[in-house]
Amino acid sequence: MVVSLPSLAFLGAGSMGGAILRGVVASGIPVDGGIVATNRSAKKSATLARLANVTAVALEDTPTGNVDAAASARIVLVGVKPIMVPDLLREIAPVLREDAIVVSLAAGVTLATFAEGLGENVSVIRSMPNTPATIGKAVTGLAEGGAAKPGDLSLVRRLFELVGSVIEVPEDKIDALSTISGSGPAYVYLLIEELTKAAMGKGFDETDARLMAEQTFIGATELLAASGQSPAELRHGVTSPKGTTERAVAVLQEARLSEVFAKATDAALARAKEMAAGG
16 A cells, blocks of 8 residues: 655646556655646646646746756656657756656657766656556556666555556557556447447437437446456357347458458557657
């Protein structure tokens, strides 16, 4: 059990950084030294300032906000847009604490890029969380850099376990992981959208169509979590021989969903590699 966490700085608490931040706050775990979160605009910072024990800094009001936050924290989470990462690293490198752990939330940005911007001796952990961190249901991949010290990875793991499950992988698997769990929520939402449209096409109004589609996904995943059975076992349990579900599943299988998902995740992986190369 985590008694407390060391001081945290979220540099760029946008979509992903904000999800992790909110998840940590929701966990109720004490943070020794507090939490500082930076954003470019005062409007976004005002939203974060409402969170308990969070000091929100707007860079438009305090241009030194990132440097000040980085200098004060044991764990520095970098959540700015990937294209902004190199400049930010050069900005904060001179002020980092000797025991600082820098955690990347930036998709497609390699550990080598962090080492180049911060120096070879700074402890860096590359992470790939997903947005269900907001409700404590994330899947996060973690890969440690060569300068990580004993205990650094386990400390960062404890941080991310506050907002879900953690998988430790070598860096060359991080981008592949991102195509499954990182992008995965979007795939699920798309399937729900399409099932809702199918219901509306059969005469249901949007409210009832959404209820059927959304609660079916929620109920199915909760049953999966509670049952201890595999998805295939549960699917077979719903699919009576020569029944309606069997006919529908046959149509879905004819659409070669396995190939579709392989192509989709391959496309995401190719884009991650382009981003890592600066494209």
